[in-house]
Amino acid sequence: MTDRKIDMAMDALKSRSNYFVYQANDLARAFGNLTGRQQKLLDFCFSFVEKEDKAGKVYQTNLADISKYFGLRKSGRTYTQLADSLRGLNLNTAVYLRTLHNDGSQGILMTSLFDFIEIVNNGHVNFRFSSRVAPLVFQLSQRFYSFRLSELSAVKGKYGLTLLRLWNANKLGKWRPKENPQSLPKAVIKGSLEDWESWFLGSDNKGNVRHWPAGRFRQQVLEVAKKDLEKAYPSVLFDYDIIKNGRNVEGYVFYCTPIQTNVPM
Numbered sequence: 093m094t095d096r097k098i099d100m101a102m103d104a105l106k107s108r109s110n111y112f113v114y115q116a117n118d119l120a121r122a123f124g125n126l127t128g129r130q131q132k133l134l135d136f137c138f139s140f141v142e143k144e145d146k147a148g149k150v151y152q153t154n155l156a157d158i159s160k161y162f163g164l165r166k167s168g169r170t171y172t173q174l175a176d177s178l179r180g181l182n183l184n185t186a187v188y189l190r191t192l193h194n195d196g197s198q199g200i201l202m203t204s205l206f207d208f209i210e211i212v213n214n215g216h217v218n219f220r221f222s223s224r225v226a227p228l229v230f231q232l233s234q235r236f237y238s239f240r241l242s243e244l245s246a247v248k249g250k251y252g253l254t255l256l257r258l259w260n261a262n263k264l265g266k267w268r269p270k271e272n273p274q275s276l277p278k279a280v281i282k283g284s285l286e287d288w289e290s291w292f293l294g295s296d297n298k299g300n301v302r303h304w305p306a307g308r309f310r311q312q313v314l315e316v317a318k319k320d321l322e323k324a325y326p327s328v329l330f331d332y333d334i335i336k337n338g339r340n341v342e343g344y345v346f347y348c349t350p351i352q353t354n355v356p357m
Contacts, residue, residue, distance in 0.1 A: 100106065105304060114267075120241055123184065123185055123205075123294070124254065124289075124290055124291050124292055124294030124295070124302075125130065125184045125294030126180075126181065126184055126185075126250075126294070127177070127180065127250060128248075128249060128250035128253065129162070129177045130177055130180050130181045131183065131250055131253045131254070132161075132162065132245075132253070133158070133174075133177055133178060133181050134181060134185070135309070136153075136158065136161055137151070137181075137219060140153070141229060141230060142283070145230055146226075147221070147223045147226035147227060148207055148220065149168075149220065150218055150219070150220045151218070151220065152217070152218050153216075154216050154217055155170075155171045155174055155211070155215045155217060156215060157176070158174050158217070159174065162247070163245075164172075171215070174319050175211050178209050178211065178217070179209075181209070182204070182208075182209045184294075185204055185205035185206060186191065186202065186203075186204055186205075187200070187202075187203050187204060187205055187222070187224075187225050188200055188202055188203075188239065189201040189203065189224060189225075190325045199344065201224065203222050203224050203225060204222055204225075205222060205225055205229075206220065206221060206222060207220040207221060207222045207223065208220055214338055220335055239329065243284045246324040247320055247324050248320060249316060249317070249320045251292055251313050251314075251316050251317035251320065252316070252320025252321055252324070253316070254291060254292050254317065254319050255320070255321055255323075255346070256321060257318040258279075258281050258291065258346070259279045259281070259321075260279075260349045262279045262280065262281045263277035263278070263279045263348075264277050264278045264279060264280070274348045275326055276325065276327070277348075277350070278347075278348060278349055278350065279346075279347070279348040280345065280346070280347055280348075281344075281345070281346040281347075281348075282343070282344075282345045282346075283343055283344065284343040285306065285309075285341055285342055285343050285344070286301055286303075286340060288309070288313075288314075288343065288344055289302060289303055289304065289342065291302050292309075292313050292317070293309075293313070306340075306341035310334070310341075314332060314344065314346075318330045318331075318332070321348075327350060327351050328349065328350050329347070329348075329349045329350075329351055329353065330346070330347070330348055330349075331346075331347050331349075332344050332345060332346040332347065333345045333347075
């Protein structure tokens, strides 16, 4: 192929993909295709990462512990459902990374979040993050992904979980325990309509961002996510502005603002 044809192929790939990851907190908003259960499984997997971990580490858990995390009864049916969710998690966590070579040429590395997820017939589950993505996972866990599983379990819906990640990835300050609501950080999340759609709706089989009419997206996604977090964090005010150009919706700015309840006398 000529250089022009290669450039066209690269441009087409860039325009179709909403999975590009540049830094650690991009992982928090890169997987809009996941179901609610798959998102919770991803959170569960991230919770195993510790400060001193290195790429190549194999993490170990079991279906019984995963069932407990979801509040499910241990049974063959439950284990079958969890195994299917793990399969979906593995399939739907593609990651695109930009690459730069010594000769100055640039590329797109198509990889996955997981190197493997193994389910053993004794109920054990082993998994390892991809060596190219693992450093970003470690940074995410240490710097951005600082809420606890108990907090995640309080958020029931898929869209609420996505908004919680966005809040954490864009927080202004440190995230501290939920029991101290005065310490919850503020956040301002700004993005184009396509950004928001990619974060919450993901992409189709060709890599194109899924689009909904703006009114439907606001009512069935943003409002649902907002109400989910309002239930889990009653001491935080959640609100958003609609960015418009005439009548056309071009994006949203979402605000997470802790309410100061202690009024000095």
